[in-house]
């Protein structure tokens with residue numbers, strides 16, 4: 319009898335947990351009132367973010383009780399805002415996977431009160447030792463609100479290294495080869511043929527399958543890989559929608575120096591990592607805009623292992639490896655360069671050259 323490959327159970331549970339959470343985010347996506355709050359950094363959080371985080375953490379605690387969890391959201395505001403808490407609970411109590419999957423995740427959360435405690439189990443400070451799950455229940459909340467791209471993101475980090483990554487992208491086409499388009503919102507309302515689940519385990523490659531696939535069987539999905547890029551001038555960049563998240567004028571200068579003529583494709587969230595990993599785009603650049611901003615580990619962990627396993631290299635904009643063992647943020651790094659192995663070095667040279675004179 320052959321034994322299961324490393325992290326087989328972690329991958330299975332992570333995929334189911336993301337699939338279940340995405341059922342919830344999709345219902346919220348299709349309503350007009352998304353229960354939006356503004357956080358202290360002025361970024362939005364919705365019923366969908368809180369609900370998805372509760373469902374994912376409950377699945378992880380049931381299966382891996384000892385593991386640490388670093389998740390984006392906290393429940394503090396919901397302890398007094400009973401209206402919003404009730405609204406979230408309304409979604410959480412009714413969201414279930416079909417068949418065996420639900421049992422594997424431990425079933426329903428008991429009450430609205432325990433839901434808040436579960437959300438707050440994601441407050442770990444992270445670090446370089448042990449098993450830490452990183453959760454972004456909705457990455458690209460602004461995209462989610464705009465009707466554009468967003469992703470439900472889950473990764474397992476062991477001793478500071480990302481081992482497993484899963485991205486649920488409800489608004490990306492199932493078809494890997496479908497051309498990626500700018501997604502500024504309002505164009506994603508038609509859910510037909512949409513929704514993809516992209517996964518990777520270190521050393522085992524990356525796969526993709528429909529987000530709506532049945533959870534009963536052992537569907538491993540199809541293997542995915544980056545597009546081989548022989549001629550860099552034919553490449554296109556995938557970059558953020560929000561001008562505040564990446565330096566778009568500097569990116570344009572870099573594209574010009576590399577001889578890239580295609581317009582950058584703009585989309586929110588780690589759907590950018592998912593898109594380049596399956597060959598629907600080429601390069602993801604994210605250059606630091608604000609001095610002192612530290613990228614969050616949950617915004618990158620899953621995407622990084624997926625792109626690496628699909629044949630890419632991911633470093634920061636100085637060429638340093640991303641260090642997921644420094645806490646809740648990538649405090650030792652600045653910016654992100656994700657590209658096929660063969661051209662990463664060339665891109666990095668230009669990024670360094672162009673960034674040299676820039677003062678943030």
Ligand SMILES: Nc1ncnc2c1ncn2[C@@H]1O[C@H](COP(=O)(O)OS(=O)(=O)O)[C@@H](OP(=O)(O)O)[C@H]1O
Nearest residue numbers: 456457458459460558559560562563585586587611
């Ligand atoms: N100043 C600044 N610089 C860089 N990044 C920031 C900044 N502020 C916020 N964020 C984080 O950006 C996450 C969304 O990134 P995206 O690449 O999806 O942005 S964009 O919407 O496509 O522009 C977003 O993730 P979510 O909050 O999960 O949506 C934030 O964690």
Ligand SMILES: [Mg+2]
Nearest residue numbers: 361362390459
């Ligand atoms: Mg956020």
Ligand SMILES: [Mg+2]
Nearest residue numbers: 454457458617
């Ligand atoms: Mg995010």
Ligand SMILES: [Mg+2]
Nearest residue numbers: 390454456457
């Ligand atoms: Mg988020």
